[in-house]
Amino acid sequence: MNSTNLMSVVVLISGSGSNLQAIIDGMQSGQLPIQISAVISNKADVKGLERAANASIPTHVINHKEFSSREAFDRELMATIDQHKPQLVVLAGFMRILTEEFTNHYLGRMINIHPSLLPKYQGLHTHQRAIDAGDSHHGASVHFVTAELDGGPVIVQAKVAIDDQETADTLAAKVLKFEHQIFPQTVQWFAEHRLTMEGNQALLDGKPLDKTGFQWN
Template sequence: MSSFTTRVVVMISGSGSNLQALIDAQESNELPIKICAVISNKDNVKGLERAANHNIPAFVISHKAFPTREDFDARLMEIIDAQGPDLVVLAGFMRILTPGFTEHYEGRMLNIHPSLLPKYQGLNTHQRALDAGDKEHGVSVHFVTAELDGGPLVLQARVSIAADDNADTLAAKALKQEHVIYPLAVKWFSEGRLQLQNNRSYLDNKELPLEGIDLNDAEY
């Protein structure tokens, strides 16, 4: 198990509720991490307020200021690498990242997605689950690769879909689970237990199933 504090950069585009979950876990000493910077591609979002409230350095880098995705990602990498992170956490960062970026951080970048991947990659996941008549929905943590929402899965949590659920109520159910499983996955990584090897996720040197670990089966 790792004995050092894992340096983390968190990337956001909005409210930053998962950022807050990580901040809370850090400050309660549940996670051996130090969030050394928050990066947003949008100004005036709640996540930046959260960073300021906890004295975390924050950077706003608007993608609109760059002619290409490659130029934007190159600037992102400069800012991130200057922080010396061990882990990059995507927490509602709503930009498609270039292969050059994802390869640069391969094995040390995590994302959380509001569906039971591989179902419903991309946007509007809650409505898509409802439209499909699914009985359950959920959230997934995965390592980031060049494939959009397609990297090796680490951990999933499920929620039941009620007959009166709409996209908003289902999103609220899913978000509660995000705040549980994202800190847990970051904890595993920061303890040196979670790794990416040969494009597969490993926990405690054991290859995880393709669907990752179900929260109900997770050993804390």
């Protein structure tokens, strides 16, 4: 595919970047009609930056600790992203709460993956929280990003069963396998202009998705 036909994507990370790798793999195989224009991390020396370098993707590190406020960090981040003129911004394990100014700037063209069946368990420690609650199922959700933390319209969810002897680590591993499927799929839908956000609702092929999104399994 001619590179001029590829959708420009910027990926934000804070850690190992395994979901970034799933998207890189999809790009390199030709499944995803995208070009990752840059990978940006708020932490130096994380494996996700190695993954990007190995794929010859430009990288930036913007250390949030060097800024006097959340707003100042977000403005610098926004300026760096916009240098690459992305059509889609992907949060792949980016562990920062973003300001309303930032989320509004990319509204309808920024997606995040969250390790729970939203709207359950927004925030951190989702696997242990699901176990402690006695849930029979857990999973992952991809959603559009809005000013509400983990509260934007859900696009797709994948479920896994919680076994009797489950730990947070074993559950996280089960969920991660599905994250690596549903995140590239969401990027593909967006790149093929099948996925949009209108108002506060996700639409796939022009049809509104319900509050739990497309059910993967």
